[in-house]
Amino acid sequence: MSNQYDQILSDVARKAMESLAFLIEMPDDEPCQQPSVSAMIRFTGPFNGVMFIKASPEILQVAAVNMLGMMDDEEISSQFCQDAFKELLNVICGNFLPEYAGNELVFDVAPAEMLDCADLPAEFESLELIANAKLTLDAGKVELVFFAASKELANAG
Amino acid sequence: MSLNVLVVDDSAVMRSMIIKTLDMTGMELGEIHEASDGQQGLDMLEEHWVDLVLADINMPGMNGQEMIEKIRENPHWEAVPIIVVSTEGSETRIEALRQLGAKFIHKPFNPSQIRKMIQDMTGVGYEQSI
Numbered sequence: 001m002s003n004q005y006d007q008i009l010s011d012v013a014r015k016a017m018e019s020l021a022f023l024i025e026m027p028d029d030e031p032c033q034q035p036s037v038s039a040m041i042r043f044t045g046p047f048n049g050v051m052f053i054k055a056s057p058e059i060l061q062v063a064a065v066n067m068l069g070m071m072d073d074e075e076i077s078s079q080f081c082q083d084a085f086k087e088l089l090n091v092i093c094g095n096f097l098p099e100y101a102g103n104e105l106v107f108d109v110a111p112a113e114m115l116d117c118a119d120l121p122a123e124f125e126s127l128e129l130i131a132n133a134k135l136t137l138d139a140g141k142v143e144l145v146f147f148a149a150s151k152e153l154a155n156a157g
Numbered sequence: 158m159s160l161n162v163l164v165v166d167d168s169a170v171m172r173s174m175i176i177k178t179l180d181m182t183g184m185e186l187g188e189i190h191e192a193s194d195g196q197q198g199l200d201m202l203e204e205h206w207v208d209l210v211l212a213d214i215n216m217p218g219m220n221g222q223e224m225i226e227k228i229r230e231n232p233h234w235e236a237v238p239i240i241v242v243s244t245e246g247s248e249t250r251i252e253a254l255r256q257l258g259a260k261f262i263h264k265p266f267n268p269s270q271i272r273k274m275i276q277d278m279t280g281v282g283y284e285q286s287i
Contacts, residue, residue, distance in 0.1 A: 019265040068173050080170060087168045090215075091264050094244020106247045109215040111167055 005131035005146070008099045009092075013133055013144055016091045021063040021084065023137040033057060035141050038115040039086055041093045045107035049148030050124055051093040052115075053085075056140025060085045063139070086112035096146060100130060159187035160281050161205065165198040165212040165221065166242070171264075175211055175242060175271075182272040184281055195219030199227055202234055209279060211271075212259075214243040214250070222250065225257050238278040242266060 017023040035054040042050045064076050064084035089112045097107055115121070127147035135142045162179060166172045172191050179186055190205055192198040196219045198212065210228070214221040221241060228234045239259040245251060251261050260274055275281065 016265055019267075064170060067170050069177055083168055083170045087171050090168070091244050094215075094246060094264065098246030103246055103248045106250050108220070109244070111215075111217050 005100060006133055009096055009131040009144055009146060010133035010135065012096045012099065013092050013135055016088060016095060017137060020067060020091055021088060022066040023063060023139055026136050026138050028136050033140055035143050039089050039112050040115055041089050041112040042110045043097060043107045046105045047149040049127060051089060052145045053089045054143045059140040059142065063088060082114055092144065158281055159185040160208045160279065161187040163190045163192065163198060163201050163207045163210045165192045165210065165224065167193045167213065167216040178268045178271050181268050184275065195221060195224030198224050207237060209275065210237055210239045211242055212239060214241060214245050222254065225254065225259055229257050240274055
């Protein structure tokens with residue numbers, strides 16, 4: 001069951017990274033910094049959950065430069081870099097959610113937020129791990145994890 | 158005719174991307190206004206004449222759907238063309254937006270989608286291709 005969603009999450013993330021930020025997937029052995037910058041996005045609705053992203057630091061700058069169509073040597077604020085990173089997470093979560101939950105249910109997706117540490121907050125231990133994906137892109141590595149409360153519980157409620 | 162546009166999205170990067178996309182369409186643009194949530198969007202509409210609204214759905218404070226409902230309740234704005242640019246995947250919510258007269262573009266989008274939809278909704282841009 002989980003493998004199916006792993007593949008879907010990987011496909012959704014690859015498409016979003018490529019079409020929104022022009023970040024292209026590379027062979028897994030490509031040398032790059034390990035993921036250490038992280039953010040999460042929560043959703044509420046028929047059931048609740050969260051998507052978590054961890055990425056190499058270079059990805060934030062390259063994504064922002066590409067999304068804004070800037071030249072490589074132009075100055076860009078860390079605020080814009082974080083905003084681009086959070087928007088990527090928003091697009092990935094928004095596109096994965098209907099793949100998992102179907103396209104009839106209505107969810108409210110909260111604004112993405114940066115996390116101080118690269119580890120998953122403990123509050124999500126009660127949620128079920130649904131999917132995870134790892135991508136090596138031309139600007140670094142990305143890991144995504146999607147947690148949700150049980151759909152069966154939501155249906156019973 | 159030049160278009161005065163209001164872009165409502167809580168992401169400054171996404172607002173910049175949408176504005177850049179509008180520039181790339183080659184359409185004649187007038188004033189471009191930005192807002193980061195639904196209430197700010199309504200405030201902008203109070204202050205400026207706007208020919209087209211591009212709005213996200215999931216935003217802090219007043220979300221895009223609430224903002225569109227309020228726009229349609231106001232006789233001054235009820236006919237303003239609205240394009241929702243969002244990751245929204247729920248057909249239920251998308252249909253509710255269509256019922257409010259809004260068109261929908263899914264993120265990630267490409268510039269030609271936005272250009273075509275603006276042309277269809279406003280007629281602006283067709284004269285350049287004739």
